Amino acid sequence: MATLAVDNRFNEFGTMSFTSVTRVNDFIGYLQQGRIMGSRCKKCGISFFPPRADCCHSLDSDMEWFEVKGTGKLLSFSTLRFGPTGFTQGLPYTIAVLDYGDYKIFGRIESSISEAELHIGMEMKTCPHRLTGGHVDYVFQKT
Amino acid sequence: MATLAVDNRFNEFGTMSFTSVTRVNDFIGYLQQGRIMGSRCKKCGISFFPPRADCCHSLDSDMEWFEVKGTGKLLSFSTLRFGPTGFTQGLPYTIAVLDYGDYKIFGRIESSISEAELHIGMEMKTCPHRLTGGHVDYVFQKT
Amino acid sequence: MGKVGIIGVGQSRFVRAYPGSIREMVFESFKEAIGDAKIAGKDIDATVVCSAPEYDRQRSPAGVLVEYLGLNPQPTFNVETLCSSGTTGIRAAYSLVKSGLHDIVAVLGFQKTSEITAADSQERMGRGADIQWESPFGTTMPAYFAMFARGHMEKYGTTMEDMTRVRIKASTYGVLNEKAMIRKVLTINDFNAPASRLGAIHSSPLRVGDCCKNADGSSCIILANEEKSKAMSEKPVWILGLGSASASVNMAGRETFYSFHSAKEAAKKAYKMAGVQPGDIDVAEVHDGFTIAEIMAYEDLGFARPGDGPGLIASKETYKEGKIPVNVDGGILSKGHPIAATGGSQVRAIVLQLRGESGDFQVKDPALGLVHNVGGAGLYTNVIILGRE
Amino acid sequence: MGKVGIIGVGQSRFVRAYPGSIREMVFESFKEAIGDAKIAGKDIDATVVCSAPEYDRQRSPAGVLVEYLGLNPQPTFNVETLCSSGTTGIRAAYSLVKSGLHDIVAVLGFQKTSEITAADSQERMGRGADIQWESPFGTTMPAYFAMFARGHMEKYGTTMEDMTRVRIKASTYGVLNEKAMIRKVLTINDFNAPASRLGAIHSSPLRVGDCCKNADGSSCIILANEEKSKAMSEKPVWILGLGSASASVNMAGRETFYSFHSAKEAAKKAYKMAGVQPGDIDVAEVHDGFTIAEIMAYEDLGFARPGDGPGLIASKETYKEGKIPVNVDGGILSKGHPIAATGGSQVRAIVLQLRGESGDFQVKDPALGLVHNVGGAGLYTNVIILGRE
Ligand SMILES: [Zn+2]
């Protein structure tokens, strides 16, 4: 994983990023290529999302990337009518968690999907998403 | 002492203020009139500078204003060549403490006084001072 | 090792915008607690200051506060666990006393949220989430709790009307509490009337009326060892049990969305330490920052079985005359939420109940009380069990 | 009540800019401490997180760190006393163990100061002063310590050369410490040469070379009760004395400018609790954020009489072979100052000394060690006495 002193790619994650430097900055590189990646401990085999540079089970730092594939089950969601500073332009928007079994993913529902179309337990997929200004994140879409 | 919800006069204290609302906002009113005031507990008779709305001895809040007069003895000082964000324009400047006996005052030495003119123990006086933008504070001057 | 007692409690009136500085605001509750304990500042061996630091520009407020209160050179430090900072301070103070390091410790909790806008406040609370992986999506505390509300509705069939009942109960007692910020009796009409402000969706399914409001305020709780408690206080209240737990900050690390695992863990530890059961509790303060949070608290604390929280409030068993009165001082929903002052206010409420000094909302002769204080969306929970004996 | 021991210590390398996030930086010292203690994460019953929160955008870092380290659902909280936050965490952890609430507690100290500019950093440190009455004048920590340097010079005739000696000693050991940020042997020429960077005035009378540099880093100290310490560790180090004190944050509240009253108070309490005298201490880490601070520490701790601090270093008695070796790991001046990680680094240095594991800078067979950690310009001081028995 990248360890360049000036690798601040994480600045480009989401509508507004609060983190610049992280040892999992390659996540952003993959995302810009259209791939959503988690990390897996080579020793334990445990899959982590969000990805980590270090395994909290074995305390090893020898990790490999894996691609998030398939669908996850919608665990819960909420549509915000009030957003924090920096996010009010995009209102309303819906945050949610998908359960992929080995791991879960927190993110936003794709903006064209109405709340009425959502129900807990439905299968959704996680898709790369480009924002203005070169920022990237991911959204949950219907299968 | 003032208790208006919108009395934010303390915004005008010093080069850059970090406090807007305080129950001793009248200090700023007096300072704008050219008077430097401390506060005294009516019950204990203890004089406080900086002024307080509450006495930490009797836990009473019945205070009266008194004017800082006469001279104080220079206890220590330092001339800054590096200042924090918002203060670099005025460099170098000298911070100091004067001992008035009943109380002490922290502030800046008047900018025309060179460091070579200063020595610990010298008598100085505290004078009102106007800054740009309607801000006010006080400076220590030679007697 | 002896017991640890609470010998003095104080709270400022919680307000939208306190017309003074943090030191002046904290002075109010400190003076009340000192007067309540009938001690002097010099009797205090150490202080613990509770604050969520993003709300004020003063760094390291502990230093400023102890100077203003005349408590130098005694030691002090700041503690923080978001909205549960106040009870974290009490836990820290308990251990300082119990360990023998200090005899008498004051816990000062405060927040002056009025100096920033509501959106900025949500942004700061959002940064109490995982700033790397969640805040970039525009998260807020109401939206996190809303996910638990939706999870609870899905799992147990809980309705918006069940949540409305929590707010109505809070208003019933808030109107009686002179220190509360919101003092208006609410009815179901306040939610259901057309164009109702409280009924408007905030973060679905939660409505504006399901969410607490930020406030300015301070609280002060004074703890002492057993010897000093008995010597100095006519009615010391004893800390019998303390439980604390954490959960993953990232929602992707949570197993379920209808319960707070940290609350269940903290409760289990507190009950074990006190050697009591949920059914033994006579009066409780739970963290009702959101209506759903009170319903989940009933279940996480064992006052109701999982899914039976709505039934407990529907049958009014958490009213003052019920089998387990909860938040009968109006709770956070009525008092307002000055983040790190809230835990101290909850503890004060239970101490006054156990002393029989709660006036209009006094529960009949309680012997055991409980405080449940949550930081973040179940990220941290503290549970404290207090008793007369 | 049994003793409280330290069974594991860890520290990341202190660097100017850590190429990762705070969670990743804390992982480094945590892993080292866990390995040192030969325990697993699940053995840890609670964590205390030490951070001066203005340096990072993550609010409430405790939650994020315990999740990353796999320590849920055990409780955690944040503590802060500016530059002494690290030892405040150890004091809090001591009382959590001693009180019986927990058996094993990890103290995580960290700061990532590199994400903000040096001027912004000074501004934040300045807001660690009284923001109402002092920060509007443009205060910084170097200027505050400079006022004490000038006071000490006036009172005792201390010279700039005396202060230079402190920095030279630090550099002597910093070069040997693989975890130090600044690893270069300095001589008096580095201060006195024309156009010398270290000799340039920073805040008179202090020069650039009298001031430490901010750093990024983390530390981890693992405490355990007596039973677990003896069972788990071959060489537990015991916490024998703890002293803590505060002083007025406003310089207008200080009596003198040649000593820190909080340090004298804290030392008095720590010596009393441990039942030892200054002359009994075999090795010490003192808070040398500024050269003058180490000289004052000698006097405040009783290693030298008031005014005799300069003589103690001039006679090299605080070198490794002297009667009271001080900061022989390079101190803050060489290691760099990752604010809330510093206290843990100091404690780690003494623990390794008492175990005989300090390598190139091992003092001969020390039995008693002392840590002195100052927050602000003498606003807070913690003193901790550690021993092999
Ligand atoms: Zn692993």
Ligand SMILES: [Zn+2]
């Ligand atoms: Zn008085």
